[in-house]
Amino acid sequence: MCLFPGCHCHLSVTEAVHCSAPFWASDWLKAYPCEREILVSIWRKMSQENHYRVRFAPSPTGHVHLGSARTALYDYLIAKQTQGQFILRIEDTDRKRLVEGAEEELMNSMRWLGIDWDEGPDKGGPYGPYRQSERKEIYQKFAHELIEKDMAYYCFCSSERLSKVRQEKQKDKQLPHYDGFCRNLNKAEAEERVKNGEPHVIRFKSPKQGTTVVHDLLRGDIVFENANLDDFILVKSDGWALYHLAAIVDDYLMKVTHVIRGSEWLPTSPLHSLIWQAFGWKEPVWVHLSVFLKPSGKGKMSKREAADLSNDGYSIFIKDLEDLGYLPEAVINWVALMGWSYDDHTEFFTLDDLVEKFSLEKLNPSPAAINFSKLDYFNKQHIKVLDDTDLGGRIQPFFEKAGYNVTIKDMEAIAPLVRDRITTLDDSVEKCAFLFKNSITHAPESLAIEGKTSQETHRIGEGALNVINRVSDWTIAVLEEKLTDYMNQNELTPKEFFSFLREAISGQRATPPLFDCMQVLGKERTIQRVEESLKLI
RNA sequence: GCCCCCAUCGUCUAGGGGACCAGGACGCAGCCCUUUCAAGGCUAAAACGAGAGUUCGAAUCUCUCUGGGGGCACCA
Missing domain, CATH: 1.10.10.350 (Arc Repressor Mutant, subunit A)
Structure with a gap:
C-alpha cells in the first residue's frame, strides 16, 4: 500500500524504487505520487530496453588498486541500476606477467567491497569462458577473418629489426612506428611462409589517410589523424592475441554495451574503434574515466611511492585498506566520489544509494588527486552508523591479531566506547586494550x-x-x-x-x-x- | 619529440551566459561544550591559470598561450 499521504495507488515502495528507476525518478515520485503507476511502467519499459552489459577486465598481475576498484564499482552500479549484467573477465593473455594467486586476491577484494559479478570465470555464464587464456582459438579465428578481409597482415620482421627501425625513426624525429615492411607482402607468399613455420605476428592494417573519430561519452568526439596510427600487433608470435584484439572480440561476443575504462586507453581508442569497424560491428559506448593522481596532485602513483605510502598507514591497494581497518563501505563511498558527484551537498552514500543515484553523465573527466584524509573522514562516518553487534564483530579480528583473547560480548561492550573515537578499526585496540590486559603498568x-x-x-x-x-x-x-x-x-x-x-x-x-x-x-x-x-x- | 586529454579554494567538487563580490565537503585555524581522548555546534581564512574574442552581460561559449596529466611495446 502506498506510503504517500493522500495517494491511493497500490504499488509498494520497494516495487517502485527497485525497478531500476533513474536517479531523477525518485524525485518525480515525491512530486507526483499519484502518477506512480504510470512512472513505474515507463521505467520498466526503459530498463527492459536498456539493460547495460558491462565488464570489468583486469589482468591478474598484482593487487587491485583504487583505480580498478572505481572502474569496477561504476560498472557494477550501472549494471544494477539498469538490471543488466556485470561481467568479470580475466585478461591473462600475457603468460609472462601472470602473478600467482592474483586472480584469487582480485576476487576476494571485489567481494570484500561488495561488488559482485553476474558472469565470470568462477560463475560461468552464457558467453564464457571468461578467462582469455581459454579463448585463444577464438582470437585466432577472428584475426584470420581480418586477414581475409585484407584489414590485417602477417609480419615476419624480427624484434631486432623492429627496434632498429624504431631507433632510426626516433633519430629522424619521426613517429617510432612500424615501417610497413611486410604490409604489402604477397598474400599467397605470406601464407606459404606461415605454413613453413616461419615466426610471425599479425598486424592491423591501419588506414594511412583521413581521420578516425572516437565518441567518448564524457568528452564528445575525439579526432585522430590516421597518419599517426601504427600498424598494431594483434597476435603475437607465440599465437596469443594482444589486448587490442582480445578485448574487442570478447566485448563483441559478450554483448558488452558500455566500455568503462581508464583514460590511459584514450590514445589507443582509435585503433579499437577501427577494429570494431573492420569487423562491421556496432561499437559500444566508450567511457574513459580520469586517472588518479598521487596526493600531491603531481603525477601518477609510482611503485616506489605506493610503497612509501604504507609508512603513513595508507595504501592504494584494496587488500591493504582492509588490513588497515578501513570499512568497505567507506572505501566505496570515497572512491565513488573521486570523479563523480550527485549534487552540491550530498556526500554520504551506501552501495544501495549509489545504485539508485549514480549516473555516467555526472562523471568528471579531469584527473583527481587521491585524498586519504577524506577516506579517514568517510571511515569515521560509516563506523558511526554501525550498531554495537556489527561494530563489535568488525573490531574483534584486530584484537585477536594483536594477541588478545576476546569474545564477541567483550567487543559489543566496547563498541559504544570506541564508535566516536576511532578512525580505523584497528584504533580500537590502542584505545581499549587496557580493558583486556591482565596487568597494567604506570609511569x-x-x-x-x-x-x-x-x-x-x-x-x-x-x-x-x-x-x-x-x-x-x-x-x-x-x-x-x-x-x-x-x-x-x-x-x-x-x-x-x-x-x-x-x-x-x-x-x-x-x-x-x-x-x-x-x-x-x-x-x-x-x-x-x-x-x-x-x-x- | 609526436599524439591525445584536462583546467573552480591546499584537496574532492557544485555550477553549463544574468539567481555567483562563486555553494558544499575534507583538511587547517579560532571559539563553544567538556573529567581525558573524541564527537558535536559555531566562526574564519581559502579558488574561477593568463590573454584576446563573442555578448548589454562570461567561472560558464570560441581561440591562443600557459600549466598539469596520459600515451607512443610481440604489457594491459
Whole structure:
C-alpha cells in the first residue's frame, strides 16, 4: 500500500524504487505520487530496453588498486541500476606477467567491497569462458577473418629489426612506428611462409589517410589523424592475441554495451574503434574515466611511492585498506566520489544509494588527486552508523591479531566506547586494550593529583576505593553519582580527581569516558587496579 | 619529440551566459561544550591559470598561450 499521504495507488515502495528507476525518478515520485503507476511502467519499459552489459577486465598481475576498484564499482552500479549484467573477465593473455594467486586476491577484494559479478570465470555464464587464456582459438579465428578481409597482415620482421627501425625513426624525429615492411607482402607468399613455420605476428592494417573519430561519452568526439596510427600487433608470435584484439572480440561476443575504462586507453581508442569497424560491428559506448593522481596532485602513483605510502598507514591497494581497518563501505563511498558527484551537498552514500543515484553523465573527466584524509573522514562516518553487534564483530579480528583473547560480548561492550573515537578499526585496540590486559603498568609520577602530597593522594585513593567497594549496582549512572559526591566532599575538581582515577584503572592519560570504562572492566577488576595503584603511591 | 586529454579554494567538487563580490565537503585555524581522548555546534581564512574574442552581460561559449596529466611495446 502506498506510503504517500493522500495517494491511493497500490504499488509498494520497494516495487517502485527497485525497478531500476533513474536517479531523477525518485524525485518525480515525491512530486507526483499519484502518477506512480504510470512512472513505474515507463521505467520498466526503459530498463527492459536498456539493460547495460558491462565488464570489468583486469589482468591478474598484482593487487587491485583504487583505480580498478572505481572502474569496477561504476560498472557494477550501472549494471544494477539498469538490471543488466556485470561481467568479470580475466585478461591473462600475457603468460609472462601472470602473478600467482592474483586472480584469487582480485576476487576476494571485489567481494570484500561488495561488488559482485553476474558472469565470470568462477560463475560461468552464457558467453564464457571468461578467462582469455581459454579463448585463444577464438582470437585466432577472428584475426584470420581480418586477414581475409585484407584489414590485417602477417609480419615476419624480427624484434631486432623492429627496434632498429624504431631507433632510426626516433633519430629522424619521426613517429617510432612500424615501417610497413611486410604490409604489402604477397598474400599467397605470406601464407606459404606461415605454413613453413616461419615466426610471425599479425598486424592491423591501419588506414594511412583521413581521420578516425572516437565518441567518448564524457568528452564528445575525439579526432585522430590516421597518419599517426601504427600498424598494431594483434597476435603475437607465440599465437596469443594482444589486448587490442582480445578485448574487442570478447566485448563483441559478450554483448558488452558500455566500455568503462581508464583514460590511459584514450590514445589507443582509435585503433579499437577501427577494429570494431573492420569487423562491421556496432561499437559500444566508450567511457574513459580520469586517472588518479598521487596526493600531491603531481603525477601518477609510482611503485616506489605506493610503497612509501604504507609508512603513513595508507595504501592504494584494496587488500591493504582492509588490513588497515578501513570499512568497505567507506572505501566505496570515497572512491565513488573521486570523479563523480550527485549534487552540491550530498556526500554520504551506501552501495544501495549509489545504485539508485549514480549516473555516467555526472562523471568528471579531469584527473583527481587521491585524498586519504577524506577516506579517514568517510571511515569515521560509516563506523558511526554501525550498531554495537556489527561494530563489535568488525573490531574483534584486530584484537585477536594483536594477541588478545576476546569474545564477541567483550567487543559489543566496547563498541559504544570506541564508535566516536576511532578512525580505523584497528584504533580500537590502542584505545581499549587496557580493558583486556591482565596487568597494567604506570609511569611512577603519573599517579599524582596536582597540588597534593603523596600522602593526601593516597588518602583520597583509599576513600575512593571505599566508595567503589560500596557500589552494589554497577552501572555508569551510579558510579558517576557516588564518585562525583566523593569528589565534591574532598573539594577536588573533576579534572584532578577523574584524571587520577583514569590513570589508576587504565595506566593511560586518555581513555574513553571513565565510568564507561569502569563499567566494562567490572567491579572486581576495577578494585584490583585501584588497589595496585595505591601500592605505588 | 609526436599524439591525445584536462583546467573552480591546499584537496574532492557544485555550477553549463544574468539567481555567483562563486555553494558544499575534507583538511587547517579560532571559539563553544567538556573529567581525558573524541564527537558535536559555531566562526574564519581559502579558488574561477593568463590573454584576446563573442555578448548589454562570461567561472560558464570560441581561440591562443600557459600549466598539469596520459600515451607512443610481440604489457594491459
